[in-house]
Amino acid sequence: MKIVLLGPTGQVGWELQRALAPLGELALLDRAAGGDLTQPAVLAAAVRAARPDVIVNAAAYTAVDKAESDAAGCETVNAAAPAALAGVAAERGALLVHYSTDYVFDGSGSAPRAEDAPTGPLSVYGRTKLAGEQAIAASGCSHLILRTSWVYAARGGNFAKTMLRLAAEREQLKVIADQVGAPTGADLLADLTAHLVRATRAAPALGGLYHAVAAGETNWHGYARHVVEFARARGANIKVAPEQILAIPTRDYPTPAARPLNSRLDTAKLRAAFGLTLPDWRVGVERMLTEILV
Numbered sequence: 001m002k003i004v005l006l007g008p009t010g011q012v013g014w015e016l017q018r019a020l021a022p023l024g025e026l027a028l029l030d031r032a033a034g035g036d037l038t039q040p041a042v043l044a045a046a047v048r049a050a051r052p053d054v055i056v057n058a059a060a061y062t063a064v065d066k067a068e069s070d071a072a073g074c075e076t077v078n079a080a081a082p083a084a085l086a087g088v089a090a091e092r093g094a095l096l097v098h099y100s101t102d103y104v105f106d107g108s109g110s111a112p113r114a115e116d117a118p119t120g121p122l123s124v125y126g127r128t129k130l131a132g133e134q135a136i137a138a139s140g141c142s143h144l145i146l147r148t149s150w151v152y153a154a155r156g157g158n159f160a161k162t163m164l165r166l167a168a169e170r171e172q173l174k175v176i177a178d179q180v181g182a183p184t185g186a187d188l189l190a191d192l193t194a195h196l197v198r199a200t201r202a203a204p205a206l207g208g209l210y211h212a213v214a215a216g217e218t219n220w221h222g223y224a225r226h227v228v229e230f231a232r233a234r235g236a237n238i239k240v241a242p243e244q245i246l247a248i249p250t251r252d253y254p255t256p257a258a259r260p261l262n263s264r265l266d267t268a269k270l271r272a273a274f275g276l277t278l279p280d281w282r283v284g285v286e287r288m289l290t291e292i293l294v
Contacts, residue, residue: 001201002027004052006035006043006085007059011153012099015190016058023198027052035059037081038073044084048091054197055089056097057082060129064103065256067124078128079135086139095142095200095207097193102149102181102213104130107260110180114266115147115209123257133209142204144196146189146212149263150223153186154291159220160227161292167228167240177221177247181263182213185284192276199274206273211265214281221247226282230289 001024007013008028020026027050029035034046037059047055061067061077082098089096105113106120121127136143152158166173192212200206218226225245232238250259267278 001025001053002051003054003056003197004029004047004050006037006047006055006057010058011151011156011186012189013058014155015153015186016056016193019190019194020056020197023194024053037061037077040076040080040084043081044088047085047088052092052094054095054097054201055085056193056197057085058099060099061125064123064125067128068256071124071128074124074128075131078125079131082132083135083139086136086141086143089141089143090139093142095144095197096136097144097146097197098132098136099189100133100145100147101126101129102147102260102263102265104133104147105260105262107179107262109262110264111262112264112266113211113262115211115269122260125257126260137209142200142207144193144200144207145209146193146196147209147265148184148189148212149181149265150183150213151186151189152183152285152288154288158288159183159223160285160289163224163227164231164236167231168237170240172244172246173224173240174246174248174252175221175224176250176253177219178249179259179261179263180217180219182215182217182265183223183281183285184213185288188214188279188284192270195274195276210270210273211267212270213265213267213278214284215267215278216280216282217264218281221245223285226285227289230286231293234293236293
């Protein structure tokens with residue numbers, strides 16, 4: 001089996017290099033090798049030339065706030081490029097794996113969203129990611145679309161690292177408490193992808209749209225408290241006192257792009273279809289912290 005991986009040096013892509021390696025021959029397509037999502041025609045030609053059985057797209061336009069003033073660039077990367085990849089997948093009978101986001105929803109209410117829940121993106125980023133999903137589904141290619149949320153990794157920057165840095169510098173932190181979701185590790189996403197690719201190659205009817213996030217839920221304030229207290233217990237340099245990590249509403253931290261308040265995603269379909277158990281979000285976060293605190 002020949003697997004083409006786009007975005008191999010990003011947080012998810014880096015973990016996918018490890019997780020997909022046992023499945024077959026892995027070809028890495030970064031921008032220099034033709035895997036440039038800003039040029040869909042060039043991208044399609046490079047992927048077609050690699051003659052893949054599986055295409056895994058771990059690249060995306062993820063600068064959520066910048067996208068508000070760069071709608072065309074975001075549309076190209078998040079919608080036109082996935083459409084081009086889907087066209088190649090359909091031509092070759094290949095499986096396309098693509099990652100999407102909780103931002104396709106409007107964030108209302110408090111119930112976890114299932115895959116068939118009505119969408120209603122609040123931002124350019126969310127609208128383009130939804131358009132990418134729709135283009136893939138319309139192409140008729142065999143596909144797996146995994147919607148996820150609050151992705152982090154030990155490699156590169158992330159929310160936890162920012163909180164640890166600020167907790168060592170400041171005597172008070174203010175963190176949003178009315179956005180709820182599940183922090184999800186890039187390593188977990190990569191491992192799920194490998195399981196799903198192997199199963200879907202054997203049983204193509206398993207293809208489709210799935211929600212893929214860690215179990216449980218928290219808000220950014222609870223996430224920050226957990227990170228800081230875990231680090232404090234392990235002797236990290238922490239200046240801020242627990243009671244000085246203050247909860248604030250989203251309205252007190254305005255951003256160019258609106259964020260969904262409810263990012264809960266229902267994973268029942270994924271767990272039932274593939275017989276998987278998803279670990280609590282704290283498990284992955286603590287594993288990541290153990291790595292970076294060494």
